[in-house]
Amino acid sequence: MNHEIKPENLAKALIAGNAMITVQSNRTGVHKTYHIYRVNDTYLRVKYGAKHGKILGNIRYVDVDPIFFSSRSDEETRAFEWLFRNQFNIKKLSEQVKLYHDGSCLRCGRRLTTPESIESGYGPKCIKHV
Numbered sequence: 001m002n003h004e005i006k007p008e009n010l011a012k013a014l015i016a017g018n019a020m021i022t023v024q025s026n027r028t029g030v031h032k033t034y035h036i037y038r039v040n041d042t043y044l045r046v047k048y049g050a051k052h053g054k055i056l057g058n059i060r061y062v063d064v065d066p067i068f069f070s071s072r073s074d075e076e077t078r079a080f081e082w083l084f085r086n087q088f089n090i091k092k093l094s095e096q097v098k099l100y101h102d103g104s105c106l107r108c109g110r111r112l113t114t115p116e117s118i119e120s121g122y123g124p125k126c127i128k129h130v
């Protein structure tokens with residue numbers, strides 16, 4: 001089951017560590033799901049689809065500005081690049097897409113059980129770290 005992520009919370013969700021994020025176009029209704037998970041202190045990996053989906057690229061995140069790297073140019077990757085590029089553009093995100101998480105913690109991936117956790121997208125321990 002999908003639960004909405006507010007546009008202003010997307011940037012944190014992208015680097016939280018174990019995020020399954022679905023992006024749905026307001027215009028076409030087409031949706032795409034990405035799994036963005038931490039590989040080590042420096043990198044997160046971006047996969048398309050469910051947990052065993054294809055790798056689209058990596059996010060380098062050390063200090064302040066995360067950077068998305070990819071050698072792909074397919075539709076899924078371009079859609080993710082759009083999302084990544086506009087992650088701080090709340091107005092544009094609000095106008096063009098709806099964002100969802102799948103009911104698991106965006107940071108650790110555990111199933112969320114309380115209404116507060118489902119609303120925020122994080123479990124009670126993880127929310128202290130985001």
Ligand SMILES: [Zn+2]
Binds near residue numbers: 105107108122125126
């Ligand atoms: Zn968690």
